[in-house]
Every structure is written in structure tokens, then in C-alpha cells.
Amino acid sequence: MLEDPSGVITIVDHKTAAKAYSTRDLNENFQATVYSMAARANGLAHRELLFRFDCLIKTKTPKFEIVYTSRTQEDGTRASRKIMAVWEGIEKGVFIPNTGSWKCSGCGYQSACEQWLEGGQ
Numbered sequence: 189m190l191e192d193p194s195g196v197i198t199i200v201d202h203k204t205a206a207k208a209y210s211t212r213d214l215n216e217n218f219q220a221t222v223y224s225m226a227a228r229a230n231g232l233a234h235r236e237l238l239f240r241f242d243c244l245i246k247t248k249t250p251k252f253e254i255v256y257t258s259r260t261q262e263d264g265t266r267a268s269r270k271i272m273a274v275w276e277g278i279e280k281g282v283f284i285p286n287t288g289s290w291k292c293s294g295c296g297y298q299s300a301c302e303q304w305l306e307g308g309q
């Protein structure tokens with residue numbers, strides 16, 4: 189986290205990505221929303237907050253990009269509602285496979301997941 193002379197706080201995250209972030213990627217990045225929520229909940233509620241991604245883009249000729257986004261209180265409220273809905277599902281034992289995830293290839297539940305998708309328990 190950085191603070192500039194005018195008092196603006198910037199949360200910085202370092203990323204590698206296969207392609208440059210689009211405006212949509214930036215606006216909808218859930219991690220940026222949750223980090224901003226955490227910063228506000230930990231004493232920065234009344235400070236101007238920015239979120240910065242320092243991205244190494246792994247294209248044929250790699251490049252480094254610095255991109256900014258920000259989140260409002262309303263973005264936090266929307267994220268909280270999603271988080272609470274997911275938590276409610278977990279408590280009720282609702283687990284929906286996210287088979288497009290990059291985590292699947294190394295996941296220890298892969299065979300159980302496949303079995304469930306094919307109609308098993």
C-alpha cells in the first residue's frame with residue numbers, strides 16, 4: 189500500500205497475465221473490490237483509495253503495464269451481497285463446480301468433481 193503526498197492511498201497488486209487487462213477486467217476484478225473493502229474496514233473508510241495492478245504480460249514479447257482502477261462503497265455493498273449468497277449456499281451444502289477454473293488441473297477434488305458431474309455422489 190502506498191500513500192502519495194496528497195494523502196491518496198494506492199493498493200498495489202503484482203500480476204502475471206496472458207494478455208493485457210481490458211477496462212472490463214479492471215472494473216470487474218473481484219480481488220480489487222475485496223482488497224478495497226478490507227482497506228476501508230481497517231481504518232481507511234474516509235480516505236481516497238485507488239487500486240493499481242502492476243502486470244507482467246506474458247506475450248511473445250513480454251511487456252510490463254501499470255493500470256489503475258477504483259471501487260466505491262456501492263461496489264463493496266454489491267460484493268458483500270454476492271459473498272453472503274455464496275456463504276449461504278456453502279452452509280446449505282450447495283457446491284457448484286467451476287470447471288473452467290485454472291485451478292482444476294491441480295485440484296485434489298478433480299475426480300470427485302467429475303464423478304459428481306456424471307451423476308455420481
Ligand code: SF4
Pocket residue numbers: 284285286287288289291292293295296297298301302
Ligand atoms: S476440479 Fe476442483 S477446482 Fe475444478 S471445479 Fe472441481 S472442485 Fe473446483
